Amino acid sequence: MSEVIQDTAVLDKLCPMHLLLSATGVIGHAGPTIQKLRPQSPLVGRRFFDTVAVKRPRGIHGMEDLRRATGVKLHLALRDAPRTELKGLLVPLGDGRTIVNLSFGISIFDGVQDYALTNADFAATDMAIEMLYLMEAKSAAMEASRRLNLRLQEARIAAEEQAFTDILTGLKNRRALNAVLERLITAGESFAVMHIDLDYFKAVNDSLGHAAGDHVLQTVARIMVQETRSSDMVVRLGGDEFTVVLPDVRNESMLKRIGQRIIDQLEEPIQFNGKACKVSASIGTVWIQRGDRQSREVVLANADAALYASKHAGRARHTFYSPALRRPANLDPPTSGEQGACGS
Amino acid sequence: MHGLINRSIQNYFCANYGRELWADVASRAGLDFTEFEVMLTYPDHITPAVLDAVCAVLDRSRAEVMEDVGTFLVAQPGYGAVRRLLRFGGVSFGDFLQSLDDLPDRTRLALSELRLPWIELREDPDGQYSLICAAPLVGYGYLMMGVLRAMADDYGALVLLEHCGRAAGIETLKIILVEVDFSEGRSFELGARA
Numbered sequence A: 001m002s003e004v005i006q007d008t009a010v011l012d013k014l015c016p017m018h019l020l021l022s023a024t025g026v027i028g029h030a031g032p033t034i035q036k037l038r039p040q041s042p043l044v045g046r047r048f049f050d051t052v053a054v055k056r057p058r059g060i061h062g063m064e065d066l067r068r069a070t071g072v073k074l075h076l077a078l079r080d081a082p083r084t085e086l087k088g089l090l091v092p093l094g095d096g097r098t099i100v101n102l103s104f105g106i107s108i109f110d111g112v113q114d115y116a117l118t119n120a121d122f123a124a125t126d127m128a129i130e131m132l133y134l135m136e137a138k139s140a141a142m143e144a145s146r147r148l149n150l151r152l153q154e155a156r157i158a159a160e161e162q163a164f165t166d167i168l169t170g171l172k173n174r175r176a177l178n179a180v181l182e183r184l185i186t187a188g189e190s191f192a193v194m195h196i197d198l199d200y201f202k203a204v205n206d207s208l209g210h211a212a213g214d215h216v217l218q219t220v221a222r223i224m225v226q227e228t229r230s231s232d233m234v235v236r237l238g239g240d241e242f243t244v245v246l247p248d249v250r251n252e253s254m255l256k257r258i259g260q261r262i263i264d265q266l267e268e269p270i271q272f273n274g275k276a277c278k279v280s281a282s283i284g285t286v287w288i289q290r291g292d293r294q295s296r297e298v299v300l301a302n303a304d305a306a307l308y309a310s311k312h313a314g315r316a317r318h319t320f321y322s323p324a325l326r327r328p329a330n331l332d333p334p335t336s337g338e339q340g341a342c343g344s
Numbered sequence B: 001m002h003g004l005i006n007r008s009i010q011n012y013f014c015a016n017y018g019r020e021l022w023a024d025v026a027s028r029a030g031l032d033f034t035e036f037e038v039m040l041t042y043p044d045h046i047t048p049a050v051l052d053a054v055c056a057v058l059d060r061s062r063a064e065v066m067e068d069v070g071t072f073l074v075a076q077p078g079y080g081a082v083r084r085l086l087r088f089g090g091v092s093f094g095d096f097l098q099s100l101d102d103l104p105d106r107t108r109l110a111l112s113e114l115r116l117p118w119i120e121l122r123e124d125p126d127g128q129y130s131l132i133c134a135a136p137l138v139g140y141g142y143l144m145m146g147v148l149r150a151m152a153d154d155y156g157a158l159v160l161l162e163h164c165g166r167a168a169g170i171e172t173l174k175i176i177l178v179e180v181d182f183s184e185g186r187s188f189e190l191g192a193r194a
Helices: A008-014 A032-036 A063-068 A105-115 A130-160 A174-187 A200-210 A210-227 A252-266 A294-314 B003-017 B020-029 B046-058 B064-075 B080-087 B093-110 B140-155
Strands: A017-020 A029-032 A052-056 A074-078 A086-092 A099-102 A191-199 A233-238 A241-247 A270-274 A274-276 A278-288 A317-320 B117-121 B129-134 B158-167 B170-179
Touching: A008 A017, A008 A174, A008 A233, A017 A210, A029 B140, A032 A274, A063 A086, A063 A099, A086 A105, A086 A191, A086 B158, A105 A130, A130 B093, A174 A241, A174 A294, A191 A210, A191 A252, A191 A294, A191 B140, A200 A210, A200 A274, A210 A233, A210 A241, A210 A270, A210 A274, A210 A278, A241 A252, A252 A317, A317 B158, B003 B020, B003 B046, B003 B117, B003 B140, B020 B046, B046 B064, B080 B093, B080 B140, B093 B117, B093 B140, B093 B170, B129 B140
Parallel strands: A278 A317
Antiparallel strands: A017 A029, A017 A099, A052 A074, A074 A086, A086 A099, A191 A241, A191 A278, A233 A241, A270 A274, B117 B129, B129 B170, B158 B170
8 A cells, every 4th residue: 555655646536635745743634625724824734633633533643543543434513714524534544654544524515615626526426426416406406395385375365365166165255155145145145044053063173183074074064065055155264163045035935944954954963073063053034025135244143142142042043134133132132032033 | 308398498588578478479379387497397299289389489599499498598597407417518618518428417417307318519620619509399400509609608618619410319519719718708607506
C-alpha cells in the first residue's frame, strides 16, 4: 500500500477528500476537495486534531486513540466555522502514516452549498452526485404534488359549496332546500314541509362510534326516500336533522300516513357489525295552502315549532303546525301528546 | 402520457403565444379542459392531438414545434429545474452525452410514472456521435435535438446537430462536437437552488 501512496495523485483521484497524516498527527497531504473546504488556509502542516474534532467514537484525543479506531466509522466535524459534519474512515499505512478518507455523509446538501462544489470535485464513483440529483428531482416533484393537492383541495371546497347534494347520504342539502322552497313560494303553490329529527341518534354515535352513526344516517336516508313519493324531496340539513318537501298536498291524512310510515320504519332496529342500532324520529309538519305567500324563513320556523312540540310531547310524535304553537306559553311546561300529535 | 410532458407543451405555447390562443389549441385538440396538471397522467392519444392542434394554430411543422419545445424545456428562464437536473449528468458536454443513455432511468427515479422513450448514444467511426431515439411520439428526435442544442449552449460547447430522419419508430440524430470549450457556458453549482 505504501508504494501507492508515493503517488498522491492516485489518491487525489480516487478519494479527493482524504487526508494523509504523519505518525505525530500532522497533515502531510490533503485531497483537492477537502482542501476546498478551507480555501484560505492550507491544510498541509496543520495538526489533525486542531483541525477536526472526533465526535464518535468517544474518547479519541490523540493519534494513539485514533489508530485504534481503524476501520470504524468516524463522526467528525471541522473545528472552525462552518463546522461541517463529516464521516471518516481510517487506514494506517505500514510506515506509521495514516490515511483518513472523508465524506459529507448526510450533510452533503449543506456541504455543496457552503463550499460551491461542482461535479468535478467528486470521484465519478461517488454516489454524492446521484444523491444530490435525487434530492433535487424529488423536491421538485414533491413541490409539484403539493401545488396540485392545494389546487384540488380548493376545487373540492368550491365544488362542495356549490353542491346540492349531501355527501354522506346522497340526499339533497340545505342549499337545495332553500332553492326549492323559494321556487314553490314564488309560484304560490300548495306544499308541505316536514322536519324530521332522529331520536336517540346521539346515543348510537356515543356508544357504537361514528361509523355506526354514519351507517344509521345512510339507512335512515334510504327509508325516507322509500316512504315518500317520487315527487317529494328529502333533505339532510346536517347532523340528524332531515326535511321533506312535499309538493301538491291535497289533504292532511296523506301527510299523516307518510309521517307514520317513516316513524314506523325508523323504529325497526338497524344492524351494524352485528349490533342493533335503535332510533326513532320526531316530526313537525307545516302545510302551506295555495296562495299563502309566507317567506321561507317563516315556513321553516313554523315547521321547527311543530317539531319542537313533538319533541316536548315525548318521542316518536308527529305534530302539525298551528299558530298556537308559536305562543311561548304552550311550549312550557311540556304537555304530553295533546298538541295534535298523531304519532305513536 | 405523463402530465409533465403535456404541461411542458402548454407552458411553451403560452409563454410564446399567449393563453388566449392556447384555448384555441385546447378546443381544437378536443380537450374538455384547458390546463394540464403536471402530476397527473393523461391518455396517450392526447399528446399527439395537442401537438397537431399547436401546429395547425401556428401553421408550423411538427419538427419545428418539437425542437422549440425541447429548447424551451432547458433554456426558458423560470423553468430551471430541467436544465439543472440534466447538468447532474456530467461535468462536460462530452460527459453529458455519455450520460444520455441513463436519462430514462434517471427520470424514472425522480418520477416513477414518467417513462421517457429509450435513447442510445453511439460513437460513429468518424469519431462523432449518433443519438438513436425511440420515438413513439412523432418528432421526439426533434425535441431531443432542441434539448441538446440548449444544453450544448449551457455547457459552452459548439455542436452541429442534424436530424437524419425516421424509420420504424426510430429517429436518429447526428451530433458533431466541433469544440468542447467554445464559450464560457453557464456555471453549475451542485448546491444552488433552482
